[in-house]
Amino acid sequence: MFRSKKTKKVVVSSLLGVMLLSTVAFAANGIFDKKITATHGRIKLSYQGEDITKSVEDKYGAPAFTVKEYDGRAYVPVRALADIMGVSVTYDSSTHTASFVDSEKLVLNKQLELKDQEIAALQAEINQLKNKVKEEEKKEESSKTDIKELEKKLNKDYGVVDDVSFDITLKETSSRITATITIDTKDYYESNAWRKMRVADKKSLMEDIAEDISKAFKNHKVEGSIYDNYQRYTLYTFTMNNNGKVTVSDRDYGYDYGYGDYRDVERELERDLKKLGTIESIRTYEGNSNRVDATIVFEDRGNSNEPDMYDVRDAIKEVERYLDVYIYAKVYYGNHLILNYN
Structure with missing residues (x-):
């Protein structure tokens, strides 16, 4: 008791x-x-x-x-x-x-001492984690600033090459930098300058941009593409490997042959001929030896609206000169054949 x-x-x-x-x-x-x-x-x-x-x-x-x-x-x-x-x-x-001697108290005091030590260790660990989070946040913020600065520099250095305008945007993940190089061939002069630009120069442009990115972000993989906003089409893709070599994948087939393929002919015909009347349809087909066949139908809106066949001829010739391609075309106004161009 x-x-x-x-x-x-x-x-x-x-x-x-x-x-x-x-x-x-x-x-x-x-x-x-x-x-x-x-x-x-x-x-x-x-x-x-x-x-x-x-x-x-x-x-x-x-x-x-x-x-x-x-x-x-x-x-x-x-x-x-x-x-x-x-x-x-x-x-x-x-x-x-x-x-x-209060043995129980001594045991409790020892337990409290151990608990205090554990709490102190946990608090130290929490403080370390907090500091690490702060450091990571600083690095992330610094990285965001760096990539925006690099983006500005790339646009300054490569914004216009051989009369072609390039808009360069960069996206960063934890281990990768992706560059999107955008052109817009809707403009006649831009489109013409892009077609005249040598394939070797286009590839050299991608290699230089990849190299500049790699120097700024040494621990990141580098990849990118050249994208045509007007055609909504990726013309080239590129990737830099660990040895610094850039591999380019060429999808710009029509441009690299020196003349537009039949889809380019269709696009240019529509752009030039719509000034002469309402176009009902244009169909183009790949012909033989640098030739594109086309069937062009203007919507019949009465005799007073029928396009002049000489104006139509001149428009087709302009497309031929622009794309450096031969066109064989049948032009209709409704069901009436108004021009057989060859």
């Missing part, structure tokens, strides 16, 4: 002090032996409202008592006091020292 874990909640009927069982007394400057006589007999002990007097006397063979000689101080067996407090006690007779 004395091993209660509720320490420090000791209630004793009188003031409890450490007592030497019979002859030990404490003086201001040391310890000495003196015989004393209990003048007030035994006292009662109560713990948590329960009378434990008999239990203490039976267990330890000594009662608690008071001594008038010492201002009525109460003396209790040391072992009993330790049990009531829930601690252990040892007595050193050579030094007359009673040592109380």
Whole structure:
């Protein structure tokens, strides 16, 4: 009943002090032996409202008592006091020292110390992670700034080459930079300049751009393409390998032959002939030896709206000169054949 874990909640009927069982007394400057006589007999002990007097006397063979000689101080067996407090006690007779040790408290304090160390370690780890996140955010922000600066530089250096205008945009992922080089062949002069530009020069342009990107972003793979906004078509793609070599995939077939393919002829005919009347349909086919066959139908809107065949002829000739191709064309106004061009 004395091993209660509720320490420090000791209630004793009188003031409890450490007592030497019979002859030990404490003086201001040391310890000495003196015989004393209990003048007030035994006292009662109560713990948590329960009378434990008999239990203490039976267990330890000594009662608690008071001594008038010492201002009525109460003396209790040391072992009993330790049990009531829930601690252990040892007595050193050579030094007359009673040592109380709260083992449970020591264990708890040690556990608390370990927990404090764990919390400190976790807090340090959290701080490291926070700092790492901040560093990554700074790197990301810096990278965004760098790629925008590089984009500006590339457009400044390669924005116009051989009278062709290029718009270069860059996109970055964690390990890759993708360059999109855009042209627009809707404009006559741009289209003509692009067709005149040598294939070797186009490939050299892609190699130079890839090299500049690789220098700025050494740990990134580099890839890209040349895209025609007007045709909505990718003309070239390129990739730089780990050795710095650029591989180009050529999809610009019509342009690279020096003349437009039949789809280009169809597009240019529509652009020039729509000025002369309402076009119902244009169909083009690949012919023999640099020739494109075409069937052109103007919508019949009455005799007064029929296009002049000489104007139609001149428009077709202009397309031939522009694309450096021969055209064989049958031109109709409704169901009426107005020109057989060859």
